[in-house]
Amino acid sequence: MxxxxxxxxxxxxxxxxxxxxxxxxxxxxxxxxxxxxxxxxxxxxxxxxxxxxxxxxxxxxxxxxxxxxxxxxxxxxxxxxxxxxxxxxxxxxxxxxxxxxxxxxxxxxxxxxxxxxxxxxxxxxxxxxxxxxxxxxxxxxxxxxxxxxxxxxxxxxxxxxxxxxxxxxxxxxxxxxxxxxxxxxxxxxxxxxNGITPKLEFPIKIESNDVLDEFVKTHSKDKMIAFCIGTNVSANEWVIENWINLAKPFIDAGYKIALIGGEQEKSKGEQISKNSENILDFCGKLSISQSAYLLKNCNLAICHDTGAMHLSYAVGTKTIAVMSSRQFYTKWAPPQNLGVVIQKTLECSGCFMSQCPINHECMTNIFTEEVFKTAISIISSSPNAL
Structure with missing residues (x-):
């Protein structure tokens, strides 16, 4: 169907x-x-x-x-x-x-x-x-x-x-x-x-370090939200101003934000985290297995269409995927019990372009208010919701 x-x-x-x-x-x-x-x-x-x-x-x-x-x-x-x-x-x-x-x-x-x-x-x-x-x-x-x-x-x-x-x-x-x-x-x-019984398991290597151990001890999982801000495809990028604006209502509601990204996101992480002491910047500081550990200890992750999005739901964390419409979202969407996709369909959807040649409407039409409301809805429906 x-x-x-x-x-x-x-x-x-x-x-x-x-x-x-x-x-x-x-x-x-x-x-x-x-x-x-x-x-x-x-x-x-x-x-x-x-x-x-x-x-x-x-x-x-x-x-x-x-x-x-x-x-x-x-x-x-x-x-x-x-x-x-x-x-x-x-x-x-x-x-x-x-x-x-x-x-x-x-x-x-x-x-x-x-x-x-x-x-x-x-x-x-x-x-x-x-x-x-x-x-x-x-x-x-x-x-x-x-x-x-x-x-x-x-x-x-x-x-x-x-x-x-x-x-x-x-x-x-x-x-x-x-x-x-x-x-x-x-x-x-x-x-x-071909005769092999399917198993929906994700055997991901998960590792911690002293900094993460201390972080998990001192921060409630229920009040921790991950922002996975990295992407290697410019057409998939939700601009930095959106991440900054999205953090504000979470912080006002008593949440803390963990920024996750690679070396190339360090500058963005610094720009976002300077706005509040409740935004903790881990960009460029963690291995993949350590990022998996941090995500596992977050209540929710909000991500681009990128590897970190898959890592998030793979460790069992509820995930919101903010997706461009450059390709088929159904191929890469999180499992329905673990995630929600926010995507806008336009006349140019399905372009498969890595860089938008016009005004990137499929991403600029995704507003922070919609993402925040979706996040609160997911958190509120969780069996462990506060």
Whole structure:
């Protein structure tokens, strides 16, 4: 069922001929892609049978890695006695290898794209029984290329994954009538189709330090709100004035604010925190595992569409995602029991641009009053609300 409409009849009534035509084209496109992928997998690989050695492949950024964690947990649970290695790239300094709990993989291999062939040659000698691709949004060419690499270059007899997942075709129509599945669910469904029981678990490495231990002891979780102010995509950014203005009603209501961000957010953190002693600036001061600890000890987190947003709900903290409409929010939204998305739909929604060429209305139309009211509503509905 489409999340934008309460019943099927309303959903159908909203669709004009053009929308029906476009949705049918999208369905046909995705069906043909899936069919081709299944045929290629069937031809190239045999079904796995009690694998003793497994190679799991996943690339992507911080957020891409967190949404893959339930899939990793499911694989580990399904094959508790197998040797499981993990393969990723150096594309980003923060990847799954840096955030997962110890003990999930026997070995982690980081492949440098410039030296990919030599690095992959080293893996041939492991003679893996099974290759599992936790799929990124590849096209058909890359999917087929990676299948051929797994089968003939690495010599792995069994493999699955490579779900193409989405198309950018008629993005605005997709947003309204057939938004893509959440990435977490897409991965778990892929595993279920291949005989692995899905588990919605996030095995994130959580660590503290003396400063955080003291902070948690002296501040009530019920009165602590996290602002995750970082983003690497300018089109996703809610300007600093909004964060400053949002902090004011929280502080007036007796809350304290913890600012979370990387080195690149240090200047913003200083500008926001100078306005009140009740705003505590942790930007550039914490590792990912320490940020996870801090988020776990907050009542609520308000975030950009970024890795910290995924980290927040992954540690069980209620999360508000302030999202641009540049892409499909349903792919990256927090699970419904742990989060709310605030997003504005415009004519230019689904542009997939990293930098807005006009006036960034999808973010400027998100006002601090709406975010604050949403936050108080979530806090008030919590079983532990004051």
């Amino acid at each position: 489409n999340p934008h409409y309460n019943d099927e009849s309303t959903y159908r009534a909203k669709m004009d001929f053009s929308s029906r035509l476009k949705t049918n084209i999208i369905k046909i496109t995705l069906t043909l892609r899936a069919m081709f992928t299944r045929i290629a997998q069937t031809v190239l690989f045999r079904k796995y049978n009690n694998p003793k050695t497994i190679l799991v492949h996943r690339i992507g950024t911080f957020g891409d890695s967190i949404v893959a964690l339930p899939a990793v947990a499911s694989i580990k649970s399904a094959f508790p006695n197998a040797k499981i290695d993990f393969l990723t790239t150096y594309a980003t300094p923060i990847n799954l290898s840096t955030i997962i709990e110890n003990g999930y993989f026997d070995n982690i291999y980081l492949i440098d794209k410039k030296n990919r062939q030599n690095e992959l040659k080293k893996l041939k000698h492991h003679k893996y029984d099974l290759f599992i691709d936790i799929p990124q949004k590849y096209g058909l060419y890359k999917n087929l290329r990676n299948m051929l690499l797994a089968r003939f270059f690495l010599g792995i007899p069994s493999a699955f994954g490579w779900d193409s997942g989405m198309t950018k075709l008629f993005a605005k129509t997709q947003m309204e009538f057939m938004p893509p599945k959440r990435e977490i669910d897409r991965f778990l469904d892929m595993l279920a189709q």
